[in-house]
Amino acid sequence: MESDAKNYSRAAVIGEGKVWLADGDKLPLYDGRWPALFDLGDAVCACRREDLPGDAALTSVELRASYRLLAEEEYEKAAKASELLFWERTVRYCPRCGTALERATNISKKCPQCGAEHFPSPATAIIVLVTDGNGRALLVHARSFKHPFFGLVAGFVETGESAEECVRREVMEETSLRVRDVRYVASQSWPFPFQLMLGFTATAENPEELRFADGELTDGGFYTPDALPPLATPPSLARILIDRWLAAKL
Ligand SMILES: [Zn+2]
Incomplete structure (x- = not known):
């Protein structure tokens, strides 16, 4: 289906992770005929299924697949729409007093x-991309991955810890590795459903002691650039960090 790449110029996001696409030349998808929950410009809107026009020739895809079908700017808006719909559904009552919240602006409730x-x-x-100090990178498969590819160690930052402390803790908990030289590289909004990813590199002090804890990680190891397993796909930050490591090796 490579011929479909970047063919669509309009997108309607009608639920977290679900995108309806249209070819702008054939169909002005968002023309104000139905109410948009969030105004994201002309090309992308977040709306209800029942609000889509019945005569629209639309293609339904998962948000992640839409990255391949939309221009980068439209994909980013679709991702934002998906996050806003998640927020709309899950944050409905005031955490202080329990009263139902009211929308104040596109990105706030009162x-x-x-x-x-x-x-x-x-x-x-x-x-985090962990290297062994000897030209190899730690690639892992987690139980939560939907596809049979390999990515990087990841985890949520806990209350009271820095991002760097989180890197050291997550790597230790999941792989029994101690890491040094923890360095921030880049961040990414990750709308599955609603995360901010902070990307790091680090070096393992005891790579020979790699051992996966029961639970999250099911496969993996240290790999050289010439013998890689199937990799996480773009636009994931995992893939960006892996590609940067590979580029530096060449
Ligand atoms: Zn309140």
Whole structure:
């Protein structure tokens, strides 16, 4: 289906992770004929299924698959729409007083009882490319991965710890490795459903002691660039970190 790549110019996001696509030349998808829950410009809208026009020739795909079908800018808006719909559904009552919240702006709700304002706040997570100091990188497969590819150690930042401390803790908990030289590389909004990923590199001090804890990770090891397993796909930060490591090796 490579011929479909970047063919669509319009997208409607009608539920977390679900995107309806249309070819803008044939169909002006968002023309104000139905209410958009969030205004994201002309090309992308977040709306209800029942609000889509019945005569629309639409293609339904998962949000992640839409990365291949939409221009980068439209994909990013679709991802934002998906996150806003998640927030719309899951943050409905004031955490302070329990009153039903009211929408104030596109990105805020207000409590009519106590006046508290609430903004969408993604969960913060780290992801780390660990090398063994000898030209190999740690690639892992987690039980939660939907596809048979290999990615990187990742985990949520806990209250009271820095992102760097989270890197050291997650790597130790999941792989029994101690890491040094923890360095921040890049961040990424990750809308599955609603996370901010912070990407790091680190070096293992005891690579020979790699051992997966029961539970999250099911496969993996240290790999050289010439013998890689199937890799996580773009636009994941895992793949960006892996590609940077590979580029530096060549
Ligand atoms: Zn309140």
